[in-house]
Amino acid sequence: MLSLNDLKMHFKSRHHIVKAVDGVSFDIAEGETLGLVGESGCGKSTLGRCILRLYEPTAGKIEFEGRDITHLKSRQLNPIRRRMQIIFQDPYASLNPRMSIDNIIKEALQIHGLFPNKKEREERVAELISLVGLRPEVLSRYPHEFSGGQRQRIGIARVLAIEPRFIVCDEPVSALDVSIQAQIVNLLQDLQEKLKLTYLFIAHDLMIVKHISTRIAVMYLGNLAEIGPSNQIYEDPKHPYTQALLSAVPVPDPGAKKQRIKLTGELPSPLNPPAGCKFHTRCPYVMPHCKTIVPPLIQLGKDRKVACHLYP
Amino acid sequence: MNSCLIDNLSVEFKTDNGIIRAIDGVSFAIPKGKTVGLVGESGCGKSVTALSIMRLIKSPPGHYADGRIIYGDEDLLTLPESNMRHLRGNRISMIFQEPMTSLNPVFTVGNQIAESICLHQNVKRKEGLERAIHMLDLVGIPSSRERAKSYPHELSGGMRQRVMIAMALACDPDLLIADEPTTALDVTIQAQIMELMQKLQDEIGMSILLITHDLGVVAGTCSEVVVMYAGRVVEKADVHTIFNAPKHPYTVGLLNSMPGVKHKEKRLKTIPGLVPDLLHLPQGCRFQDRCDHVINKCRQIEPELTEQAPEHWARCYNPY
Ligand SMILES: Nc1ncnc2c1ncn2[C@@H]1O[C@H](COP(=O)(O)OP(=O)(O)OP(=O)(O)O)[C@@H](O)[C@H]1O
Ligand SMILES: Nc1ncnc2c1ncn2[C@@H]1O[C@H](COP(=O)(O)OP(=O)(O)OP(=O)(O)O)[C@@H](O)[C@H]1O
Numbered sequence: 001m002l003s004l005n006d007l008k009m010h011f012k013s014r015h016h017i018v019k020a021v022d023g024v025s026f027d028i029a030e031g032e033t034l035g036l037v038g039e040s041g042c043g044k045s046t047l048g049r050c051i052l053r054l055y056e057p058t059a060g061k062i063e064f065e066g067r068d069i070t071h072l073k074s075r076q077l078n079p080i081r082r083r084m085q086i087i088f089q090d091p092y093a094s095l096n097p098r099m100s101i102d103n104i105i106k107e108a109l110q111i112h113g114l115f116p117n118k119k120e121r122e123e124r125v126a127e128l129i130s131l132v133g134l135r136p137e138v139l140s141r142y143p144h145e146f147s148g149g150q151r152q153r154i155g156i157a158r159v160l161a162i163e164p165r166f167i168v169c170d171e172p173v174s175a176l177d178v179s180i181q182a183q184i185v186n187l188l189q190d191l192q193e194k195l196k197l198t199y200l201f202i203a204h205d206l207m208i209v210k211h212i213s214t215r216i217a218v219m220y221l222g223n224l225a226e227i228g229p230s231n232q233i234y235e236d237p238k239h240p241y242t243q244a245l246l247s248a249v250p251v252p253d254p255g256a257k258k259q260r261i262k263l264t265g266e267l268p269s270p271l272n273p274p275a276g277c278k279f280h281t282r283c284p285y286v287m288p289h290c291k292t293i294v295p296p297l298i299q300l301g302k303d304r305k306v307a308c309h310l311y312p
Numbered sequence: 313m314n315s316c317l318i319d320n321l322s323v324e325f326k327t328d329n330g331i332i333r334a335i336d337g338v339s340f341a342i343p344k345g346k347t348v349g350l351v352g353e354s355g356c357g358k359s360v361t362a363l364s365i366m367r368l369i370k371s372p373p374g375h376y377a378d379g380r381i382i383y384g385d386e387d388l389l390t391l392p393e394s395n396m397r398h399l400r401g402n403r404i405s406m407i408f409q410e411p412m413t414s415l416n417p418v419f420t421v422g423n424q425i426a427e428s429i430c431l432h433q434n435v436k437r438k439e440g441l442e443r444a445i446h447m448l449d450l451v452g453i454p455s456s457r458e459r460a461k462s463y464p465h466e467l468s469g470g471m472r473q474r475v476m477i478a479m480a481l482a483c484d485p486d487l488l489i490a491d492e493p494t495t496a497l498d499v500t501i502q503a504q505i506m507e508l509m510q511k512l513q514d515e516i517g518m519s520i521l522l523i524t525h526d527l528g529v530v531a532g533t534c535s536e537v538v539v540m541y542a543g544r545v546v547e548k549a550d551v552h553t554i555f556n557a558p559k560h561p562y563t564v565g566l567l568n569s570m571p572g573v574k575h576k577e578k579r580l581k582t583i584p585g586l587v588p589d590l591l592h593l594p595q596g597c598r599f600q601d602r603c604d605h606v607i608n609k610c611r612q613i614e615p616e617l618t619e620q621a622p623e624h625w626a627r628c629y630n631p632y
């Protein structure tokens with residue numbers, strides 16, 4: 001379905017260059033969910049936006065359904081946009097405040113010429129809004145009349161409206177309480193089964209990511225640290241960053257004793273990333289050559305890869 | 313001793329379709345130096361409660377229909393706006409749910425934090441900026457001096473959220489209202505931020521109202537928990553009681569919806585049905601249609617919030 005090859009996205013500004021995504025390669029098969037996790041600011045959203053070609057990548061290649069879309073112009077992208085969509089991290093910023101919910105969803109259908117019949121369109125809108133757990137009564141309201149989580153669900157309904165094949169979900173459920181979270185996650189999974197949808201699922205809640213993903217990619221400062229089947233990553237994390245991340249998952253038990261691996265050492269900056277392995281400033285197992293040699297992403301076992309000098 | 317007492321608070325909004333009561337008779341206390349967790353279904357009124365404490369409900373369309381918010385020995389709802397402005401961002405500060413809507417896109421983040429510091433602390437511009445950079449360090453933003461020169465859109469979601477946190481903590485507030493402060497953060501940074509808040513709590517006795525749907529965070533940081541549903545408080549107790557012996561069926565459903573830490577089920581458990589529309593509330597209990605413990609009486613008269621065990625309050629006729 002999707003294949004990334006050494007994808008790079010660098011932002012240049014007056015003072016500096018941010019290498020937000022700095023050489024990422026992976027494939028996603030049709031009907032699969034790839035979970036993408038990593039430290040805040042490591043480039044997950046940027047990667048998602050590059051894939052949808054909301055940005056033009058600095059280097060590398062993106063293939064979607066077998067076609068190279070890396071440098072397509074916006075007109076050529078239109079038919080593809082219907083097939084790939086993004087659920088944004090910041091729902092408020094992506095809903096037009098002057099349009100009622102009804103019109104927001106209808107507009108999405110109209111842009112892509114779906115449901116030209118008025119009555120069918122109205123039924124479709126009502127169906128979509130119930131799918132995300134809101135009542136059809138709310139359709140006449142405006143975005144500011146909703147809570148954060150309700151707005152997020154409206155964003156999801158709008159994306160589902162045009163029946164894309166591939167969806168980048170950028171923290172789709174982090175604004176929702178756990179019972180609605182569960183509803184949306186179940187909904188995404190049902191749709192996947194029914195329509196063979198493919199997801200890139202970006203999230204910070206590692207329990208949710210584990211639940212929904214077939215495979216998981218862990219990013220650190222613009223690069224992949226580790227990628228593999230989700231149960232293997234959780235049961236036997238190889239990269240020291242993945243180990244620290246998993247140890248910090250909050251446990252829903254007030255009596256639980258915490259054994260978090262604390263990352264000490266200097267937080268690296270994407271404005272001025274460390275040489276060698278970018279994680280070396282905080283790694284508990286750092287070795288001398290980690291400070292100078294970049295670890296390549298190597299195959300480890302059948303379907304796992306890791307970028308760390310501790311292996312093989 | 314209480315830092316803040318919310319007493320029978322109701323807030324209404326005028327909409328095209330009628331008046332909705334977003335929160336209805338909400339009461340709870342935030343004890344001094346403690347963290348109270350506020351949880352509940354999306355749209356149940358958590359942010360409205362938080363904004364009310366800051367007195368930031370826009371009027372119109374909103375208005376405070378009933379109740380008091382006691383802070384110190386004053387009712388914040390009747391305080392003159394000039395006094396309120398002095399408290400806001402200084403003694404009482406807030407981390408907002410949606411960082412993009414509360415950061416100004418045309419100023420650098422360093423300037424925005426510095427401005428808030430200068431406004432409240434009577435320091436010079438240059439010193440304000442130095443403190444801003446120090447705050448960015450504390451919330452774990454690398455190259456803070458460089459980053460202070462960034463505009464909000466140049467930052468990732470989690471960085472923006474940390475800028476908001478830095479701004480809220482810059483003036484050592486006495487009461488912190490944190491509305492989903494860590495949703496956009498990865499767990500290692502989240503743990504770091506929660507530790508920072510806890511440290512401030514230990515050092516200056518800051519009290520915290522923490523709104524979050526991450527029950528793991530609630531378990532790790534809160535001493536008391538208030539559960540809301542459709543504008544009502546439905547249960548409140550200390551954190552151990554809420555997690556180990558919840559009474560209200562909504563709380564039970566909420567706890568069951570968490571993805572399992574060990575076993576993997578194909579589907580997550582949910583609470584079936586939809587939250588009622590605030591314009592068309594049913595007669596009786598607001599949770600009746602989704603409740604697995606419903607009895608006849610629930611469909612007739614709404615239950616009161618009653619003390620069902622010492623210090624354990626629930627709004628239910630047929631609790632667990
Ligand atoms: N300006 C407004 N006009 C009309 N209704 C409003 C307004 N602001 C909030 N509401 C309504 O008040 C209710 C409570 O909203 P609030 O933002 O407090 O929810 P919340 O508990 O914070 O939810 P979430 O977890 O999704 O953030 C919602 O049903 C919302 O639709
Ligand atoms: N439009 C932009 N201009 C300049 N820099 C940018 C821009 N967008 C992102 N960046 C930078 O790129 C890096 C990666 O940002 P990105 O939003 O992809 O992170 P993320 O992994 O999604 O983080 P989070 O989990 O906090 O959302 C950050 O250092 C950010 O400051």
Ligand SMILES: [Mg+2]
Nearest residue numbers: 045089468469
């Ligand atoms: Mg992001």
Ligand SMILES: [Mg+2]
Nearest residue numbers: 147148359409
């Ligand atoms: Mg809210």
